[in-house]
Amino acid sequence: MLGAFPPAALFLRFAFEGKVDGWVFGVMFIINLISAVVGFFSGKIVAKIVRYIENNSWSVMLLALPFIGMLWGGVSGAAGGIVVFIFGAFFGAILGGMVGSVALPIFTIFHRLLKKGESIELKHFLPIAFGVTFVICGFILGL
Numbered sequence: 001m002l003g004a005f006p007p008a009a010l011f012l013r014f015a016f017e018g019k020v021d022g023w024v025f026g027v028m029f030i031i032n033l034i035s036a037v038v039g040f041f042s043g044k045i046v047a048k049i050v051r052y053i054e055n056n057s058w059s060v061m062l063l064a065l066p067f068i069g070m071l072w073g074g075v076s077g078a079a080g081g082i083v084v085f086i087f088g089a090f091f092g093a094i095l096g097g098m099v100g101s102v103a104l105p106i107f108t109i110f111h112r113l114l115k116k117g118e119s120i121e122l123k124h125f126l127p128i129a130f131g132v133t134f135v136i137c138g139f140i141l142g143l
Contacts, residue, residue, distance in 0.1 A: 001133045003039025003076045006099045007032045009137035027083060035080030035096065039072070046072045050104070054112050061112070065105040073100020099136055107132050 011028040014020060046068060053064050077096020081088035110128045114120050120128075 001129060002073070002099060002103055002136075003043075003080075004032060004036035005133050005137050006140060007035050007077075007080060007095075009140040010095065013141055031080040031083050031088075031092070033080075034083065035076045035092070038079040039076035042072055042075055046104070050108055051118065054108060061108065062105065065108055066101040069100035069102070069104030070097040071100070072104065073097045076100070103132050103136055 007028075011025075011032065014028075015025075049068055050065070053061050053068070056064075073096035074093040075096070077092035077094070077099075078089040079092070080096075081090070081092020084092075107128060110124075110132075111120055114124045114128075
C-alpha cells in the first residue's frame with residue numbers, strides 16, 4: 001500500500017495544482033505500478049529484518065526503524081522514478097525515503113503493542129495499515 005497510495009496522492013496533487021496532459025497520467029501510472037511492485041517484494045525482506053529488530057529493546061527498535069524505512073522507501077521510490085529519464089530516481093528515492101522513514105516506525109510500534117505471538121490479527125492489521133497509509137496521503141494532499 002505504501003508503494004501505491006502515497007505516489008498516487010503525490011500525482012493527484014500535481015494534477016490538482018496544474019495542467020497535466022493525458023500521456024503524463026500514463027507515465028504516472030507506470031511509476032506508481034513499479035513503486036508498488038518493488039515495495040511489495042522488497043517488503044518481504046524488510047519484514048524479516050523488522051521481525052528481528054522488533055524483538056530487541058524499544059530504544060534499539062525506535063532508532064533503527066526510520067533508517068530501515070528510509071532504505072525501503074528509497075529503493076521503491078527510485079525504482080519507480082527511474083522511468084522519468086533516470087533523473088527521477090533521485091527524487092523518487094528522496095520522497096520514498098521520507099514516506100518509509102515515517103510509516104515503518106509508526107506501523108511497527110502498533111504491531112509490537114498488538115501482536116500475539118509473532119503475528120497480528122487481521123482485525124487490527126487492516127485499520128493500522130490503511131490508517132498509517134492514508135494519513136500520510138492526507139499530508140501529501142494537504143488535507
